[in-house]
Amino acid sequence: MEETEQFIMGDTACAEGAIACGCKFFAGYPITPATEVAERMAKRLPQVGGTYIQMEDEMASMAAILGASWGGLKSMTSTSGPGFSLMMENIGLGIIMEVPCVVVNVQRAGPSTGLPTLCAQGDMMQARWGSHGHYEIIALSASSPQELFDITIKAFNLSEKYRLPVLVLTDEVVGHMTEKVVIPPYDKIDVYPRRISTLPPEEYLPYVSDEDMVAPMVGVGEGYRIHSTGLTHDKRGYPVITAPVQKEMMDRLIYKIRNNVDDIVKYEEIEMADAEIVVIAYGISARPALKALEMARDRGIKCGMMKLITIWPFPEKRIKELAPQVRGFVVPEINYGQICLEVERCSAGKTEIVLVGHAGGAIFHPNEILEVISRL
Secondary structure (H helix, E strand, C coil): CCCEEEEEEHHHHHHHHHHHCCEEEEEECCCCCCHHHHHHHHHHHHHHCCEEEECCCHHHHHHHHHHHHHCCCEEEEEECHHHHHHHHHHHHHHHHHCCCEEEEEEECECCCCCECCCCCCCCHHHHHHCCCCCCCCEEEECCCHHHHHHHHHHHHHHHHHHCCEEEEEEEHHHHHCEEEEEECCHHHCCCCCCCECCCCCCCCCCCCCCCCCCCCECCCCCCCCCCCCCCCECCCCCECCCHHHHHHHHHHHHHHHHCCHHHHCCEEEECCCCCCEEEEECHHHHHHHHHHHHHHHHCCCCEEEEEECEEECCCHHHHHHHHHHCCEEEEEECCCCHHHHHHHHHHCCCCEEEEEECCCCCCCCHHHHHHHHHHC
8 A cells, every 4th residue: 555645534534543553343332423433444444354343332332342352353442422431441341451452532522412513622531530440541632633543553552562441532623624644555654563472372371461561462262271350360360359469460550551651651842942831732722722822922922832642641740840941831621621630730839820721612712822821
């Protein structure tokens, strides 16, 4: 396949990113504004030898992709707010069973049914803490169809590298926005292979990890003895309901992410060399924020921007570095301050922080963000 330029919507670009990096299984349930991801996968997967299945609901969809991944396939689902809520228990199952897969949330305004056809960014904390218990998660954010293509590939690579479900957080505007997307030749795309154990079946244990705390996998049905459960389990995968085994298991689940934050966390910095005010934005809000930055610069305001690509783990190291150096942070987001709270936590009172909040249903006008920048 040669490099192509396609004029496609973000949801379609997301599906094409999944296909490009080898996704072979999709299970989902239609929901606005994510349905176009499923529609594209339903068309494309049979063309590449994959399987699409429409499940009865989002709980079953999440369970299906976990099973497909254990069967050796790269797997994905997509949804929006109410469906994302239904997936949370099985996302936790994917974390404790250490199942690589990708979950795409094309956000809309809530709570409940909310505004099904309009945008929001209100699921940011749900992405971090939506399932019960203490755990680490990886979540990425896209602000354009091109980024959604690229980030979907990155999500698959991270899921395989660190063996867990990875979340792609976008929104209705990016999902339904149609722009040029450059799709490189598939053999030029950097694809992280599944880490497969080389041990013979009689020596293999499903949860004996390498030095980086990630355990190699094998596929179900390949002659290996595999036991995996949502219960606290030992290296064999067998339930052992004790505090010491819980600590041993959880330390590995937590620190395989925390010890590798420098590899996982990505962000883009714009006009930061002399910035005295920094806009921290993500997703669709990064686009009017960039225009506001340009307008501020035209007025002589030394403004920069930090566009978040990785949302979780949060890029707290960089925020802590910047806080004592700048006059303030401006955080525009289509919610009432979910990521702003993280910026406040990391800043530890060393600079002023101003939320530009929005209830949902529309994106920011650059003037709304510029007005706050000008007041700092």
